[in-house]
Amino acid sequence: MTISKLLAPGTRHAIPLVLFLLVGFAAPLLAVIGFSFVPARSFSLWQNWGLGNYIEIFNSTSYLSFLWSLGLAAITVLVLAVICYPIAYGLARVFGKYSTLVTLLFTIPLFVSENVRLYGWVLFFIKNGVLLGTLKSWFGIEPESWLFTNGIIVWGMVYVYLPFMLFPMTLGVSMVPDQTRDAAFDLGATRWQVFKEVELPLSMPGIMIGFLLSFVLAVGAIAEAKVLGGQQIIPISHDIEIAFTYAQNWPLGAALSVLLMLVVGTLVLLVLRRFDLDAILGRR
Amino acid sequence: MSSFKQSRRNFMQNSALMAAAFATGGVAGLRPAFADRSKELNILCWEGYNSAQVLDPFRESSGATIKAESLTNDPTMINRLRAGETNVWDLINVNNPWARKKMFPEKLITPLDRAKMEPYFDKMAPAFKAPYKWAMDDSGAQLLGMAQRYGPYSFVVNTDKVSRDAAEDQGWDLWNDSANDKKYGILESDDWNVFNICCIAGFDPFKVHTDEEVAKFTETANKVFKGAKVVGDIATMNQALVSGEINFHMTGGTYSASPARADGTAAIRGITPKKGPMEGGKGGISWIEITSVVNNPDISPLAVQFLEYVQDPKVAHTVAFAEGTFNPVAQMGNPECFSLFTKEELDAIQYDSLEEEMARSVEYDIVPDYDKLLDVMTAAKRAASGG
Numbered sequence: 001m002t003i004s005k006l007l008a009p010g011t012r013h014a015i016p017l018v019l020f021l022l023v024g025f026a027a028p029l030l031a032v033i034g035f036s037f038v039p040a041r042s043f044s045l046w047q048n049w050g051l052g053n054y055i056e057i058f059n060s061t062s063y064l065s066f067l068w069s070l071g072l073a074a075i076t077v078l079v080l081a082v083i084c085y086p087i088a089y090g091l092a093r094v095f096g097k098y099s100t101l102v103t104l105l106f107t108i109p110l111f112v113s114e115n116v117r118l119y120g121w122v123l124f125f126i127k128n129g130v131l132l133g134t135l136k137s138w139f140g141i142e143p144e145s146w147l148f149t150n151g152i153i154v155w156g157m158v159y160v161y162l163p164f165m166l167f168p169m170t171l172g173v174s175m176v177p178d179q180t181r182d183a184a185f186d187l188g189a190t191r192w193q194v195f196k197e198v199e200l201p202l203s204m205p206g207i208m209i210g211f212l213l214s215f216v217l218a219v220g221a222i223a224e225a226k227v228l229g230g231q232q233i234i235p236i237s238h239d240i241e242i243a244f245t246y247a248q249n250w251p252l253g254a255a256l257s258v259l260l261m262l263v264v265g266t267l268v269l270l271v272l273r274r275f276d277l278d279a280i281l282g283r284r
Numbered sequence: 285m286s287s288f289k290q291s292r293r294n295f296m297q298n299s300a301l302m303a304a305a306f307a308t309g310g311v312a313g314l315r316p317a318f319a320d321r322s323k324e325l326n327i328l329c330w331e332g333y334n335s336a337q338v339l340d341p342f343r344e345s346s347g348a349t350i351k352a353e354s355l356t357n358d359p360t361m362i363n364r365l366r367a368g369e370t371n372v373w374d375l376i377n378v379n380n381p382w383a384r385k386k387m388f389p390e391k392l393i394t395p396l397d398r399a400k401m402e403p404y405f406d407k408m409a410p411a412f413k414a415p416y417k418w419a420m421d422d423s424g425a426q427l428l429g430m431a432q433r434y435g436p437y438s439f440v441v442n443t444d445k446v447s448r449d450a451a452e453d454q455g456w457d458l459w460n461d462s463a464n465d466k467k468y469g470i471l472e473s474d475d476w477n478v479f480n481i482c483c484i485a486g487f488d489p490f491k492v493h494t495d496e497e498v499a500k501f502t503e504t505a506n507k508v509f510k511g512a513k514v515v516g517d518i519a520t521m522n523q524a525l526v527s528g529e530i531n532f533h534m535t536g537g538t539y540s541a542s543p544a545r546a547d548g549t550a551a552i553r554g555i556t557p558k559k560g561p562m563e564g565g566k567g568g569i570s571w572i573e574i575t576s577v578v579n580n581p582d583i584s585p586l587a588v589q590f591l592e593y594v595q596d597p598k599v600a601h602t603v604a605f606a607e608g609t610f611n612p613v614a615q616m617g618n619p620e621c622f623s624l625f626t627k628e629e630l631d632a633i634q635y636d637s638l639e640e641e642m643a644r645s646v647e648y649d650i651v652p653d654y655d656k657l658l659d660v661m662t663a664a665k666r667a668a669s670g671g
Contacts, residue, residue, distance in 0.1 A: 122520070122523065127527045129527060227516070230513065230520065231514070231516030232515075232670070242662055245360055246475060247658055247659070
């Protein structure tokens with residue numbers, strides 16, 4: 001019996017793609033997982049596997065970096081939610097023909113590399129730079145520089161991840177049918193009730209996707225803390241980078257990466273269980 | 285027509301196999317053993333040798349495809365060879381101790397023809413006359429590489445804030461003075477930062493350290509990272525110095541200060557302390573790059589040609605002022621090469637004090653317990669998180 005008789009045509013035609021995914025996606029991931037079990041500071045997968053790297057991580061202060069990454073990502077997502085909802089509402093309902101222009105203003109910076117944009121902010125915020133230099137020469141005031149502080153890291157993350165929250169959210173808000181809103185008003189709901197009972201729940205799919213997307217990206221952020229924060233905070237992604245470069249400890253870096261994937265994966269799954277995306281998207 | 289007997293399914297299977305081979309072995313895995321490499325050269329180097337200014341004339345004259353990848357720390361480059369990339373690279377350019385102490389004993393590089401290459405050393409500055417220690421193996425019989433860029437590398441100050449004399453006198457104690465907290469930066473160069481923290485703690489970095497010294501190192505690393513205003517790359521350090529965010533930064537010297545100096549900010553200056561805890565009471569550390577031929581089973585014949593090409597006075601001058609950072613080159617010992625440097629260029633690389641700074645520095649060497657100290661320093665960096 002030939003393979004063509006064993007497998008349905010759909011499965012057969014999916015084989016190239018499955019192979020491509022196995023080689024391009026699963027294999028590197030498996031290699032990282034494999035490396036996390038080999039002895040520290042070694043470069044070959046084929047040796048005695050053990051849990052040494054994980055034990056080392058649990059005995060170290062690595063948890064600080066995990067907490068910083070998760071904390072910064074959580075703050076970023078909250079700030080983004082507050083900033084993006086009004087803009088998303090505007091894009092979907094208020095700006096009308098100017099929506100395209102506003103959307104373009106938010107997307108054009110994406111064509112410039114993140115690092116270049118962050119270095120631009122350094123020149124803006126640095127002592128005697130665009131902001132402080134102008135304040136000094138025009139008004140004679142010299143406030144302390146904000147560069148290389150924790151606050152500026154959050155600023156940078158909010159700035160970089162804004163589109164990833166804004167556009168799913170805009171989609172969410174635009175999914176709310178006008179009729180439901182009108183019906184609520186007709187039935188005597190206040191503006192607040194319409195927002196709370198109608199608009200927010202109905203735009204939740206977009207909001208949730210925005211939350212998840214910006215959170216997952218922000219947990220892996222590294223450039224903001226490095227460039228704007230002057231490494232005043234060492235997020236977990238930076239710890240991983242140090243392990244793979246200066247420390248030449250690939251197994252430790254791999255174990256940190258696996259733990260990060262587990263932590264983020266668990267959090268995302270928990271959220272997805274609480275908010276069933278399929279259900280809120282109306283597929284079931 | 286019937287010679288092509290491959291069915292579509294076979295083709296798919298073969299494609300998948302090819303893809304798998306490609307993914308696991310990289311490009312090198314597909315390269316037939318001992319292909320003609322006369323028109324191909326791969327260089328693993330610090331930035332500068334990968335610049336178009338240096339490579340383009342060689343590309344034109346040889347008609348070859350030249351790939352150069354630049355990295356900014358030695359251990360990573362050497363581990364690339366250890367991880368099996370000896371069949372990819374033809375030349376490797378790293379600092380002094382690695383060729384002699386690690387790469388040659390581990391058979392990662394091959395010796396050069398002494399009769400052919402040593403005459404070039406005789407044209408270099410006097411300190412590099414053949415047989416030059418870092419270019420030779422332990423026995424002194426084999427020539428392992430060619431010298432070119434070098435420089436003192438301790439720390440950098442803005443002399444408008446801290447005078448050169450004060451910085452040279454106070455030396456590493458600048459970091460022991462709590463009045464300087466939040467007034468300094470740290471260049472992200474972790475291997476060198478390990479050396480510097482040893483110096484601040486008051487002992488020689490290039491030896492095995494006692495438990496007491498490791499404890500002192502831990503305490504010093506915590507203090508130094510807690511007090512740092514910024515940790516970042518060379519551009520960040522220079523910008524922070526120029527803008528007044530910081531007054532000085534550690535790990536630095538001609539290599540890191542020269543771009544700012546060339547840009548007209550003469551107040552930014554690499555400093556070599558007058559005294560310190562290293563051999564002979566020296567307080568500075570210097571580096572000398574050695575470029576070696578990789579032990580590639582299928583080595584490009586252009587490898588040695590390239591080493592000769594960069595010895596040319598004009599090319600050596602280009603290497604000194606290639607994009608990125610600017611550095612003195614050993615070939616400046618040849619008047620024909622030296623005459624190509626303008627006054628501004630000499631000023632950018634602090635040529636006025638080069639000799640005395642090199643004399644006050646020990647040469648960068650391998651720290652035997654580097655891994656342990658680096659882990660301590662990484663933890664200190666993490667503990668200082670959040671200010």
